[in-house]
Amino acid sequence: MYELPAHPAYDALFNPTEEHRMLREMVADFAAREVGPQAEEYDRKAHLNRALFNQVGELGLLGITVPEELGGAGLDAVAAVIVHEELSKFDPGFCLAYLAHSMLFVNNFLHCSNDEQKARFLGKTISGEWVGGMGMTEPDHGTDVLGMTTTAVLDGDHYVLNGTKTYITNGIEGDIFCVYAKTGGKISAFVVEATAPGFSKSAHIPKMGMRASSMSELIFDNCRVPVSNLLGEEGSGLTHMMRNLEIERLALAAMSTGIALRCVHEMVTYAHDRKAFGQSINRFGQIQRYIGESYASTEAARCLVYNVARAVAPDIQNRIGSDAAKLFAAPIGKQVADACMQVLGGAGYCDEYQIERLFRDAKLLEIGGGTIESHQKNLTKDLTRSICR
Amino acid sequence: MIIGVCLKQVPASDSRIKIDGSGAGVDASDLKMEINPYDEFALEEALKLKDAKVAKKVIVLTVGGSDSEQRIRDALARGADDAVRLDDAAFAGSDSLGIARILAAAAQKEGVGLILAGKQAIDDDNSQVPAMVAELLGWPQVTVVDKLELDGGSFKAWRQSGGGVRDVVTGSLPAVISADKGMNTPRYAKLRGIMMAKRKKIPVYDAAALGLDPASVGAAGAKVTQVNWSEPPARPPGRILSGEVPSMVKELVTLLRDEAKVL
Ligand SMILES: Cc1cc2nc3c(=O)[nH]c(=O)nc-3n(C[C@H](O)[C@H](O)[C@H](O)COP(=O)(O)OP(=O)(O)OC[C@H]3O[C@@H](n4cnc5c(N)ncnc54)[C@H](O)[C@@H]3O)c2cc1C
Numbered sequence: 001m002y003e004l005p006a007h008p009a010y011d012a013l014f015n016p017t018e019e020h021r022m023l024r025e026m027v028a029d030f031a032a033r034e035v036g037p038q039a040e041e042y043d044r045k046a047h048l049n050r051a052l053f054n055q056v057g058e059l060g061l062l063g064i065t066v067p068e069e070l071g072g073a074g075l076d077a078v079a080a081v082i083v084h085e086e087l088s089k090f091d092p093g094f095c096l097a098y099l100a101h102s103m104l105f106v107n108n109f110l111h112c113s114n115d116e117q118k119a120r121f122l123g124k125t126i127s128g129e130w131v132g133g134m135g136m137t138e139p140d141h142g143t144d145v146l147g148m149t150t151t152a153v154l155d156g157d158h159y160v161l162n163g164t165k166t167y168i169t170n171g172i173e174g175d176i177f178c179v180y181a182k183t184g185g186k187i188s189a190f191v192v193e194a195t196a197p198g199f200s201k202s203a204h205i206p207k208m209g210m211r212a213s214s215m216s217e218l219i220f221d222n223c224r225v226p227v228s229n230l231l232g233e234e235g236s237g238l239t240h241m242m243r244n245l246e247i248e249r250l251a252l253a254a255m256s257t258g259i260a261l262r263c264v265h266e267m268v269t270y271a272h273d274r275k276a277f278g279q280s281i282n283r284f285g286q287i288q289r290y291i292g293e294s295y296a297s298t299e300a301a302r303c304l305v306y307n308v309a310r311a312v313a314p315d316i317q318n319r320i321g322s323d324a325a326k327l328f329a330a331p332i333g334k335q336v337a338d339a340c341m342q343v344l345g346g347a348g349y350c351d352e353y354q355i356e357r358l359f360r361d362a363k364l365l366e367i368g369g370g371t372i373e374s375h376q377k378n379l380t381k382d383l384t385r386s387i388c389r
Numbered sequence: 390m391i392i393g394v395c396l397k398q399v400p401a402s403d404s405r406i407k408i409d410g411s412g413a414g415v416d417a418s419d420l421k422m423e424i425n426p427y428d429e430f431a432l433e434e435a436l437k438l439k440d441a442k443v444a445k446k447v448i449v450l451t452v453g454g455s456d457s458e459q460r461i462r463d464a465l466a467r468g469a470d471d472a473v474r475l476d477d478a479a480f481a482g483s484d485s486l487g488i489a490r491i492l493a494a495a496a497q498k499e500g501v502g503l504i505l506a507g508k509q510a511i512d513d514d515n516s517q518v519p520a521m522v523a524e525l526l527g528w529p530q531v532t533v534v535d536k537l538e539l540d541g542g543s544f545k546a547w548r549q550s551g552g553g554v555r556d557v558v559t560g561s562l563p564a565v566i567s568a569d570k571g572m573n574t575p576r577y578a579k580l581r582g583i584m585m586a587k588r589k590k591i592p593v594y595d596a597a598a599l600g601l602d603p604a605s606v607g608a609a610g611a612k613v614t615q616v617n618w619s620e621p622p623a624r625p626p627g628r629i630l631s632g633e634v635p636s637m638v639k640e641l642v643t644l645l646r647d648e649a650k651v652l
Contacts (some may be wrong), residue, residue, distance in 0.1 A: 019587050021581045029577060058579070075580075154543050
């Protein structure tokens, strides 16, 4: 649903294999039938639809990048992009919870855990029995993530964590989190179960959009985490974090293109049906500009996102590509949602057409998973390093 | 028992159909295809019987070119065990009887003990194939079924027979059952199913493999030929009634009964 006209040759980028196409059709069908109808309700309720989340688990989407022998689907970054794009046509807020679970927790954990840890945690999170999340941001350190002050100190067979993480998606429902903390000045990654002694959560932090996912602080007050929950080596957290950010950024960029696709569709149909001054409003040049530019920028963003997704994998590093994809795509979702609302006029501003919700949701993509300014900063650094050696 | 599910691809129900240059067919060049919705009910019923261990295996039977493989894979992804694609240059131009001959031969070759099919395909809306397959095989058949129970070698099928009357039909297997809407809710493919479907081989059987005389199928064997297609007439504009509500209601009821003939 909400597809735009596409030449079969476009499949080489958007549906490169038969599985990608089938995955897209399956998720699109599920999203139209199950995700769309509940979106408005959970935007109002402002928490995760747990039953829907479980359904996504049953479909096998929560372990999308996990190898088949470990119970996942063994799919790639393009597949992750497809799922996020299709879900976001209907409910970006729910999709954000999906992202926090399947990318920020599951995919991240997959690449830095040992076999024993996988055996303990992977099954429950792939099935959806447990909701996962990731804690990086702190009240005083967002973009400046290396400045984090949460600490972990070894005490016998436990690490003792102290500090606070904030803006953590799935904070309220989360059973398990991947948490970054400093061990002797270097960043390390830990798995923290919500039942760990000394661990607590704040109340839900209300927000403008993405309301179908919850957000809270994670508070570590002498929180005791078994040594066996350290991910990788002490001090290796930064590498894990940076590596996972690439697929996360692509997934966020795909959420933006999903919103944009839906909005282009809505504005084209509305402008065709809506009459003013005795004719369809799509006869007015100003409306045509919204439609034409929205379509072209949406497709441009998709091309960049899917092209980069082909070159992001556990063994391929591509920070330049993933930063560029999110930097370019994030504002497109917001701009196209804005254009859509303008084309719909008062109807766009009212709840019924759901565009106001997509508009609120779209803004997050310029902030979460790295602000657009941080992408500009990273790109300048990486490009300079690569070009001015 | 092995259940054979007859599955056909049709243009997606929201497509805009264009007539091709010959005037006797559909221009399929940029049509989005999907599994015939009634066949999805048939498939789901078969999968449920397999889940309940009543059936051992579900095999999809499709008459179609390689472009129908995507739909076959969708069915495999949902849980069908196997599929065969029935394709031969000699099959081109088959009428319903030709298609039924091909499907009946395939069902026999695969040792099928129950055939489930959609009550009709939403492209041609002929509703003939399942009945013809049953006739060719000499099996009992029940059409437009919305509930089915199997018990050992016998079946019990419920169907809506118009005017709010429900028929309950019993019979013995092997049989042909055609599925109506309401029989079940088709499942989504699971990701694992999609991954498994990709690895499955879909054998292609031609007339020789099915032991069919090429003259009995395709254009050669067709008793029906489609000569001309035309666009439906443009819909007449709607009518807006005016006046007091009670009189409008009366007028509306009269119009619905006498003009639209829906009451
Ligand atoms: C809905 C939502 C969900 C989130 N989910 C999670 C989650 O699950 N886990 C998690 O760890 N975090 C999460 N976050 C946090 C998110 O990653 C941070 O908000 C983001 O990284 C920005 O950090 P900040 O908010 O502290 O802003 P700051 O870093 O304080 O930035 C403020 C402003 O200063 C700019 N700025 C900062 N540094 C520079 C610089 N060097 N050069 C130029 N400009 C600069 C920024 O671009 C921005 O415009 C979430 C945030 C939101 C809103």
